Amino acid sequence: MKKNGIILALFGSLILLTGCAKWIDRGESITAVGSSALQPLVETVAEDYQTNHPGRFINVQGGGSGTGLSQVQSGAVEIGNSDLFAEEKSGIDATKLVDHKVAVVGIAPIVNKNIGIKNISMENLRKVFLGEITNWKELGGTDEEIVILNRAAGSGTRSTFEKWVLNGETAVKSQEQDSSGMVRQIVADTPGAISYTAFSYITNEVATLTVDNVAPTDENVTTNDWQIWAYEHMYTKGKPTDLTKEFLDYVLSDEIQEKIVGELGYIPVSKMTVERDWQGKLIN
Incomplete structure (x- = not known):
């Protein structure tokens, strides 16, 4: 009986570990890489998100906008943070990326x-x-x-x-x-x-x-009286899904835009009275 109990315990542990592996494989950890200008915002929101969603992890790294765009395009990371429109960066195929404007800097x-x-x-x-x-x-x-x-x-x-x-x-x-x-x-x-x-x-x-x-x-x-500004973009390769979508929705939520974006020195996109395209032209 004792031997059977040990076998059952080991079998139960194996099922538990298998379940954990499946939980990990669901993509409960994602990585966002790129713009150092955007990094403080993404890090702060990631910490807030993780506090409210235990077991889900957002890894945030710098490296510059070029790195963010190239890494997300290659599929190495889920999110590429950028101060630039993808169309502005040589070697980047903007048609394969989806732009999520999360703030203005x-x-x-x-x-x-x-x-x-x-x-x-x-x-x-x-x-x-x-x-x-x-x-x-x-x-x-x-x-x-x-x-x-x-x-x-x-x-x-x-x-x-x-x-x-x-x-x-x-x-x-x-x-x-x-x-x-x-x-x-x-x-x-x-x-x-x-x-x-x-x-x-x-x-x-x-x-x-x-x-x-x-x-x-x-x-x-x-108002564009100060013209040295840029959108802060979080790019994905195709439409985001699973944790990536959940996190981006969280970043763009009214609560985060009002509570964190402004406090950290960024400007919510909703506050802008003008809009610019990737060439810098004002859109009426």
Whole structure:
């Protein structure tokens, strides 16, 4: 009898393990990769989702918009986070991806707090990043060499900045960083430094510049008075299903859009009074 009991116990354990394996195979874990500008939002919502849905896991990683788009296109991940429309990225077939716009992000020039200026014209901002202006005294600031810090190639933040500030030209060669947080820290610690980052990464460690006397605020983004902004996209390969669909629905729910999106420095899409297509043209 004891031997039979052991066999039954082992058989029961095997059924339990098999059941667990089937539970795992149902896709209760997904991965979202890409934009570092969008990463804080996705991480925060993922934590909130997991708290309310025990046993379901959302793995969130950075790597830049280019990585997010290429990884979701290849099927390596379920969600590709991007500051760019898929149509803007070389090597990406946008027809195979489904776009889920989850927020809008403003992008602002950030500078070391001791450069001595608060406003810059769009023309001069362009000249700074093209290497045509090299000292802050040329702009009425301190006699300090301008130190440019760029995001790495493939960054959606960089592409957006170059599109709207440099008219599509490439910034002068300079130090590059993958992480928005690291960009902010280097600018804060480096005399004469300038870079750019999403509103959600701006802290009092750095100063922002107004451009043509327009301040980088959410309100100015919603009206397009501040033009350096981008949609935040979460792309899927085809229509999402199962946990991927559930999570995206959660991100886009009124509760999350109102409770988390705005609090983290992003702008809910519903707040926008204008709409742009992938080419940057306003849609009436």
